[in-house]
Amino acid sequence: MTFYRLVAPLWFGEDYAASLADPTIVEAWNQRLNAQREEINSLKRHSTEQIDALTLRLGEMQARLMRLDALGQRLVEVAKLDQGEFNFDTPPALGGPIESYSGDSYRLPDLTTSLDQIQAQIDHRAQQLELLNDLFANRQFEAERFIAGRPITRGWLSSHFGYRTDPFSGRRVWHAGVDFAGKEGSDVIAVAAGVGTTAGKRGGYGWLVEINHGGGLVTRYAHCKELLVKVGDIVQKGQLIALMGSTGRSTGPHVHFEVLKNGRQVDPIKYINRASR
Numbered sequence: 081m082t083f084y085r086l087v088a089p090l091w092f093g094e095d096y097a098a099s100l101a102d103p104t105i106v107e108a109w110n111q112r113l114n115a116q117r118e119e120i121n122s123l124k125r126h127s128t129e130q131i132d133a134l135t136l137r138l139g140e141m142q143a144r145l146m147r148l149d150a151l152g153q154r155l156v157e158v159a160k161l162d163q164g165e166f167n168f169d170t171p172p173a174l175g176g177p178i179e180s181y182s183g184d185s186y187r188l189p190d191l192t193t194s195l196d197q198i199q200a201q202i203d204h205r206a207q208q209l210e211l212l213n214d215l216f217a218n219r220q221f222e223a224e225r226f227i228a229g230r231p232i233t234r235g236w237l238s239s240h241f242g243y244r245t246d247p248f249s250g251r252r253v254w255h256a257g258v259d260f261a262g263k264e265g266s267d268v269i270a271v272a273a274g275v276g277t278t279a280g281k282r283g284g285y286g287w288l289v290e291i292n293h294g295g296g297l298v299t300r301y302a303h304c305k306e307l308l309v310k311v312g313d314i315v316q317k318g319q320l321i322a323l324m325g326s327t328g329r330s331t332g333p334h335v336h337f338e339v340l341k342n343g344r345q346v347d348p349i350k351y352i353n354r355a356s357r
Contacts, residue, residue, distance in 0.1 A: 137195055144202055151210070224273035224317045225293050227351045231271050231301055231337045232324070235262025238334060241347040247331050256345040257300070257338035258352070264333035268301050268322040271351070276313040276321075285336065286328020289321050296343075302336035303328050 239259035246253040270291055277298070278290030285302035289309060292298050305325025309315055326333045339348040 134192070134195065137199075141195070141199060141202060144206065148202070148206055225295070225297075227272040227293060227297060227299065227339065228354050229271050230260065230352055231268055231299075231335055232260045232262055233267045233269060235260045235266065235324070235334070241349060248329070257302075257336050258348050259334045259336050261332065261334040262324050264324060264326065265305060266324045266333075267320050268304060268324055268335050270315045270317060270319045270321050271299060272297075273317045274299075274315055276309045276311050276315055279307050279309055279311050279313075281327070284329035286330060287322070287325065288328075291315055291321070296341055298340040300336070300338040300340070302338075303330045303334060305333075 237258060238261035239255060241258050242255060243252055244255045245251070268289075272291075272293050274291040274293035276289065277292045278288055278300075280288065282288045282302075285300070287302075287304040287307055289301045289304065289307055290298060291301075301322055303325055304322035304327065306323040307321070308323070309319075309321045315321060322335075324333050324335055330336075337348055339346055339351050
């Protein structure tokens with residue numbers, strides 16, 4: 081301390097040496113140091129908050145990407161696309177020559193801007209995939225409503241649409257559907273998806289199921305032994321709707337099958353024979 085007191089006046093002058101011992105100067109320095117420490121701590125807190133916010137955004141974006149991957153995978157399966165061409169389990173292939181390389185890392189504002197751009201792309205892709213999903217769902221629903229195939233799982237065509245000899249009177253009469261004969265109690269199935277509009281007894285039809293498929297198309301399944309659907313039920317294509325019987329005006333176990341277009345019976349054969357979509 082003695083040496084410092086002797087040398088300080090020579091190096092810095094008497095006034096500076098005296099100021100070192102001034103409590104007000106020391107207090108001012110301490111205040112500046114404390115202010116700088118607080119500023120540094122504030123910057124650290126702000127940086128931590130920004131990092132936490134970015135981490136939260138990254139987590140949300142990752143969750144949305146996982147949902148989009150699941151939706152994309154479902155579309156691949158529904159559309160029966162080549163799995164090798166559209167594989168959502170692996171990241172997309174990227175590459176290309178580097179023209180220039182600065183080696184600089186992203187700064188925080190640049191990273192925020194990049195996240196904003198990625199977020200906008202995710203939103204756009206999500207809208208596209210959801211639209212495609214709706215289109216595929218509508219297409220699948222239309223395919224389910226497409227009337228095709230036989231209303232039975234076992235049996236044979238025993239009577240065609242049009243004029244025929246009535247099995248009871250022997251006269252020439254009009255037959256407004258086709259008949260499929262089989263074993264009593266065998267399956268009667270819906271040839272397309274729709275809504276049950278009739279399920280009960282109706283005159284010569286006996287126990288009858290009627291299904292509305294929309295677009296003016298209705299199918300009827302008559303002479304059933306037992307009905308397995310009710311009015312208002314949503315029926316799927318191929319669903320078991322009744323058991324074959326011989327109720328109503330019938331000579332034996334069979335299903336009388338009709339197709340109505342805009343309220344008028346048409347020949348079911350063209351619907352039975354056409355290929356399913």
